[in-house]
Amino acid sequence: MSARILLAYATRNGSTAEIAQVIGRELTNNGHAVDVTDIKMVSTLAGYSAIIIGGPLYMGSVDGAVERFVGNNREQLLKLPVAAFVVGLAPKNPDPGAVEAAMAAMRKSLGPVTPVSSVLFAGKLDPSKVNFVMRKFLEMAKIPAGDFRDWDAIAAWAQELPVKMGFTPAPKD
Numbered sequence: 001m002s003a004r005i006l007l008a009y010a011t012r013n014g015s016t017a018e019i020a021q022v023i024g025r026e027l028t029n030n031g032h033a034v035d036v037t038d039i040k041m042v043s044t045l046a047g048y049s050a051i052i053i054g055g056p057l058y059m060g061s062v063d064g065a066v067e068r069f070v071g072n073n074r075e076q077l078l079k080l081p082v083a084a085f086v087v088g089l090a091p092k093n094p095d096p097g098a099v100e101a102a103m104a105a106m107r108k109s110l111g112p113v114t115p116v117s118s119v120l121f122a123g124k125l126d127p128s129k130v131n132f133v134m135r136k137f138l139e140m141a142k143i144p145a146g147d148f149r150d151w152d153a154i155a156a157w158a159q160e161l162p163v164k165m166g167f168t169p170a171p172k173d
């Protein structure tokens, strides 16, 4: 094993959690020890060599659990390699500023932490799970419904992470 990695994710409707599991599986398959944990359940970062933080975008911001996690673990996070992903429908939004706004929201949620790698993944939106008011907001924000998660892109990002986090590649059998 070359590293013990914590992947702490926030989720409201489960799609970010599923992305987190795929990233965790990819890293495990490449010989790394990974704990994939709901961000609200993380009590300590002790024993981890690197942290991956993931969270979904809602109403222009990353889920607040991410910012709270960063605030609560600021000192340790500043000493460790951190990678971050956010999940949203911004990549499917025809507004040319949507992706940059999503990346800005990610930077804001990470505060003083500069990730070694950060990415925006297209997520999943089931309109039957949102109320009438939210549906109107989504229409106005031109956020489409559907499952847009690109599992190949997610796996490819996970494969690049260990080297970006400063770990030597795991030996091949």
Ligand SMILES: Cc1cc2nc3c(=O)[nH]c(=O)nc-3n(C[C@H](O)[C@H](O)[C@H](O)COP(=O)(O)O)c2cc1C
Binding pocket: 010, 011, 012, 013, 014, 015, 016, 017, 056, 057, 058, 059, 060, 061, 087, 088, 089, 090, 091, 102, 122, 123, 124, 125, 126, 130, 134, 138, 143
């Ligand atoms: C009410 C609502 C607001 C949303 N706002 C945004 C947004 O501002 N930007 C964005 O890119 N995606 C937005 N989305 C899309 C979610 O980020 C997407 O559905 C994501 O996959 C949800 O992750 P989760 O299933 O882990 O909660 C919104 C979705 C809903 C239901």
